[in-house]
Amino acid sequence: MTAAKESAHGKRDTGTLGKLMVLLDVVSHADGPMRFTDILAVTDQPRGTVHRQLSHLVDEGLLEIDEDGLYLPGLRLLDFASRSWGRNEFRLIAEPHLKALQDMTGETVHLGVLRGTSIIYLDKFEGQQPVRMYSQIGNASPVYCTGVGKAALSILPQERVRALVAEIAFHRFTANTHTAKSLLGEIEEIRKVGHAFDREEHEVGIRCIAAPIWSENLSLVGGVSVTGPAYRLGMESLSEWAAPIRETAGRIMEAMRVGLGPRR
Amino acid sequence: MTAAKESAHGKRDTGTLGKLMVLLDVVSHADGPMRFTDILAVTDQPRGTVHRQLSHLVDEGLLEIDEDGLYLPGLRLLDFASRSWGRNEFRLIAEPHLKALQDMTGETVHLGVLRGTSIIYLDKFEGQQPVRMYSQIGNASPVYCTGVGKAALSILPQERVRALVAEIAFHRFTANTHTAKSLLGEIEEIRKVGHAFDREEHEVGIRCIAAPIWSENLSLVGGVSVTGPAYRLGMESLSEWAAPIRETAGRIMEAMRVGLGPRR
DNA sequence: AAATTGAGTTCCAAATAATAGAACAATTGT
DNA sequence: ACAATTGTTCTATTATTTGGAACTCAATTT
Numbered sequence: 001m002t003a004a005k006e007s008a009h010g011k012r013d014t015g016t017l018g019k020l021m022v023l024l025d026v027v028s029h030a031d032g033p034m035r036f037t038d039i040l041a042v043t044d045q046p047r048g049t050v051h052r053q054l055s056h057l058v059d060e061g062l063l064e065i066d067e068d069g070l071y072l073p074g075l076r077l078l079d080f081a082s083r084s085w086g087r088n089e090f091r092l093i094a095e096p097h098l099k100a101l102q103d104m105t106g107e108t109v110h111l112g113v114l115r116g117t118s119i120i121y122l123d124k125f126e127g128q129q130p131v132r133m134y135s136q137i138g139n140a141s142p143v144y145c146t147g148v149g150k151a152a153l154s155i156l157p158q159e160r161v162r163a164l165v166a167e168i169a170f171h172r173f174t175a176n177t178h179t180a181k182s183l184l185g186e187i188e189e190i191r192k193v194g195h196a197f198d199r200e201e202h203e204v205g206i207r208c209i210a211a212p213i214w215s216e217n218l219s220l221v222g223g224v225s226v227t228g229p230a231y232r233l234g235m236e237s238l239s240e241w242a243a244p245i246r247e248t249a250g251r252i253m254e255a256m257r258v259g260l261g262p263r264r
Numbered sequence: 265m266t267a268a269k270e271s272a273h274g275k276r277d278t279g280t281l282g283k284l285m286v287l288l289d290v291v292s293h294a295d296g297p298m299r300f301t302d303i304l305a306v307t308d309q310p311r312g313t314v315h316r317q318l319s320h321l322v323d324e325g326l327l328e329i330d331e332d333g334l335y336l337p338g339l340r341l342l343d344f345a346s347r348s349w350g351r352n353e354f355r356l357i358a359e360p361h362l363k364a365l366q367d368m369t370g371e372t373v374h375l376g377v378l379r380g381t382s383i384i385y386l387d388k389f390e391g392q393q394p395v396r397m398y399s400q401i402g403n404a405s406p407v408y409c410t411g412v413g414k415a416a417l418s419i420l421p422q423e424r425v426r427a428l429v430a431e432i433a434f435h436r437f438t439a440n441t442h443t444a445k446s447l448l449g450e451i452e453e454i455r456k457v458g459h460a461f462d463r464e465e466h467e468v469g470i471r472c473i474a475a476p477i478w479s480e481n482l483s484l485v486g487g488v489s490v491t492g493p494a495y496r497l498g499m500e501s502l503s504e505w506a507a508p509i510r511e512t513a514g515r516i517m518e519a520m521r522v523g524l525g526p527r528r
Numbered sequence: 529a530a531a532t533t534g535a536g537t538t539c540c541a542a543a544t545a546a547t548a549g550a551a552c553a554a555t556t557g558t
Numbered sequence: 559a560c561a562a563t564t565g566t567t568c569t570a571t572t573a574t575t576t577g578g579a580a581c582t583c584a585a586t587t588t
Contacts (some may be wrong), residue, residue, distance in 0.1 A: 014306030014320040015545055016280045016575070021324050028347045036536060046577045051537065057279040060285050063381065067483050069536080073348035075377065075384045080359030083292045084337035113339065117324065120339045138346030194568095207287055279574060280546070301564060310548050315566065333565080423547090532587070543576065547571100555564070 003211070019045075020053055024062055028077075029032030057202075073146030081138060090220060091122045093251045093259045094213075098125050098224065101248045105226050105241055107233070110208075112148035112220035115140070117168050119149040122222075144168060144178045147198040148223035154190035155212045156221065161187060176201045195242050198225075205230045209238045211249035215256060224249050283309075284317055288326055292341075297334030309450045322381060354484060355386045358477075358516045359521045362389050362488065368503055369490050371383060371497070374472075376412035377486035379404070381432045383413040386486075410441045411462040411474030412487035417447075418454035419476045420485065425451055440465045459506050461499070462489075469494045473502045475513035479520060488513050 013020070026042055027034055040050050054071060057063040061076030085091070094111050102109040102125035112119040118140040143149030143164070153161050165180050176199050178186065192198045198208040210225035228243050290306055291298055304314050318335060321327040325340030349355070352464070358375050366389035372421040376383040382404035407413030407428070418426050429444050440463050442450065454460045462472040474489035490505050 012319075012323040014323045015318045017284060017324055020281060021326075021576095024344065028344050032351070037534085047536085048538080048578070049576055050420065055276075055537095056281045058277045059276045060281055062285075067481070072351075073344060075348060075352075075379055075386075076404075077345045077348045078384055078386075078402035079382075079404040080288065080292045080337060081341045082400050084339060084341045085402075086400055087336075088339075115339055118343075120342055122339075122342075136344035136346075140340075155338040193527070217331070299564085300588095311565085312549070313547055332569075427539095530584090530588085532585100534583105534585080536582085536584105537583105538581075541577100543574105545572105545574070547572070548573105549571105551566105551568080553564100553566070555562100557562075558560085 020050065020057060022056060023050070023053055024073075027063055027071050028073040033066055033068070033072040035070055039071060040206070068075075070262075085122070086140070088122060089259070090222070090256070093255045094224070095123065097248050097252050097255070098123060101224065101226065101244065102126075104244055106261070107228040108227050110148060110225045110227060111134070112141075112146070112152075112224065112225070114143065114149070114152045117143055117164055119143055119146050119152065121148075141202065142168070142171070144170065144183050145173055145198065145202040147196045147208040147225040147227075150183070150186060150190055150196040150198075151210040151212040151223040151225075152214075152221045153187050154196065155214050156218065173202050174200055174204050194246055196223075197238065198227075200230060207233050207235070207238060209241055209245060211242075211246045212251055213249045215253075224252070284321060287314070287317055288321060288337075289459055291327055291335050292337040297330055297332070299334055299337045303335060319454070333477050347385070349402070352386060354486070354520070357519045358386065358488070361512050361519070362387060365389075365488065365490065365508065366391065368508055371490050371492040374412060374489045374491060375485065375486065376405075376410070376416075377491070378407065378413070378416045381407055381428055383407055383410050383416065383486070385412075391492075405466065406432070406435070408434060409437055409449050409462065409466040411460045411472040411489040411491070413456055414450060414460040414462075415474040415476040415484045415487040415489075416449070416478075417451050418460065419478045420482065437466050437482060438464055438468050457506075458510055460487075461502065462491075463499070464494060471497050471499070473505055475506075475510045477513045477516055477520075479517075486518065486519075 021042070023039065026039060036051070036054070038085065039054065040047060043050055045053075054063065058065055058071075058074070061074045063071050064074045065071055091111060092134075098109050098111055106127060108127065109125045110121055111120045111123040120140050121137050124136050141149070143153060153164070156164070163186070165183060168180070170179055171177070178201060186196075194211065196212075197211045198206070198210070200207060206227060207230050208225045208227040210223045212221070212223045214221045224245060226238075226245055228238075286307070287303065290303060299345060300318070301317070303318065304311060307314055309317075318327065322329055322335075322338070324358060325338045327335050328338045329335055350444065355375060361371045362375055370391050371391045372391055374385055376385045376389040383406075384404050386400055388401050405413070407417060417428070420428070425448070429447060432444070434443055435441070442465060452461075459473055459475045462470070462474070471494050472489045472491035474487045476485070477489045478485045488509060490502075492510055
């Protein structure tokens, strides 16, 4: 009779932790250090409560307070993340294939995986520069405006796509950014041809082509992409990479079957 | 009359969050995916409790369960971390100076910062030579067996060093790893000369030289280091870099004063 | 100089979520 | 077929979190 056991959109109730994660999310996704009052403003909880919650997060190193008393994400997060990343099997298996694709195309190659309604970038191979670990790696981007995201959606059963799309809060990043309706339409196209484009849908001047990667039971869904600046990459030249990128995706899936299949 | 408000060594009580963080710590620092029972074994809590705690962590994406039901660190951690890293001012300011030091020495350069009794590596510039090393951006390493760690301790007031050392659980990684007593002795030396060595104290075959970096009020304490394999780097050649590495540290501190001092 | 506003912190009875422990499934080994 | 091990669910009890007010401190305004 009291509050719902599950919040509006199917997310499970995680009690105290859930409330704390909202705060961590707010602070870590802000443009810069945040004042207590500004954090308070985006919650609907009383001051005393938020104050104690933030104190706990700070005590645990998940948040920090700078000398001006502003809150910012804590460095302890880095330690957790580096271990999550360092041992990620999908990434380890895909690595050589990504490198090869980078060599072939000369453009930036990304590996991403679907989590909720976001794509989390697991790895990135740039032209000359050595890999700057978190330069883009780790970032969560919306599914609906990334090549990898749309490629990933295209291999999910239609019902699951619809359910996911219903959860998304669409935001118009550029003139080409999808809406719920246009996205569902394009997914159908992608399903047929086997690869997806990003036609400057997330950032003006940035295009990409992507192919999906998935495990048998869909416990892992993601993709590879080749990204580059629009001035250098016409849609025609992007299209020429459709075959190699699909082959790369295929090789990664094959490597996963032998690498993960038989008891590791 | 009940349990203490503060745990043994001065750490604040963070209630429910603290208990959850212990679990997250255990799983993310394990060698591989963990079974429920193994996680349970390292806690002193009842089965039902741990089970629910893990469920909450999984629901929030901080942990994940693979197809065998094993727990591993969740990818959501990557998103948090990439934002923490991407905007870290200390790292951004130090970057060009680290690069210059790497160019000059040709060996791997690290930037680290003190958090509790650990050094968290914020950045790393590698040389050409592919030397496998137990160090990655974000990783937390013990203060007492890293060059950066000892350099950092050397600029803290003696009482604070003693307090910190008292908290450390010393683990003998190599034959040269410090004990509490020997560490305190070396800190005195480092305080005098202004730079620290790591004489294969963490990993056999790996040496380094480091210089401390600190802010006026000690709100930030860390260091830079040049690291390399023992077979190529004798203690004599390492010593030759004492001056340049201290200059690099000096330049970074100068840049911090102008960069952070006046309202950013 | 006194009063006012705004930001941050502390406190405690009441509300709520976490806990302990047992009971229940499901899986594996003998 | 039986025992042992592992993982999951349930509920009264207990402990933590909550909400709201009161308080401090500094910066502005009157």
